[in-house]
Amino acid sequence: MEETLFKSESSQSRAEIAAYLRTVADRLDADGEVTLSAGEQSQTLAVPERPVFEVKVERETSSSGSAELSLELELEWDEGASDTDASLDVS
Template sequence: MPEEVLFKTEEELPRTEIAEALRDAADEIESGDVTLLSDVEEQRVAVPERPRFEVELERLTDSETGDQRYELEYEIRWMK
């Protein structure tokens, strides 16, 4: 199935700001209407009553340097 990215933003922020953004997102998800905003775009989506929720923690190692990094992902998905 082809993938189409409708919205993406990435930035380095203090943990407190990330936590605040996640709390705000939780309120929107609970209401069923989510608005994603960046400096250049806006995307709105309705979240169904029972979507699938996935939490994933990965440790990744750079093959050239051996440096390790972690990724903590929260994912909500549903079929349309």
């Protein structure tokens, strides 16, 4: 069963998104505690030292033929999970 604890979606400039991702990266680099806030919603996460990091690019095509691209960056972990080693580069 999946439960959504926090969700936010808004149109932002690339610079705003980059600044947000830098803040998340800084928090991950520091103590791993990340607090997400949007309006009255707030969720604090204690990210473990080695979560699973998934990067996915998708193309969704509607029945009319128009396409939408998405880039998803996801961190996953659960208690007692073993570490996963994989090489990933971005350029």
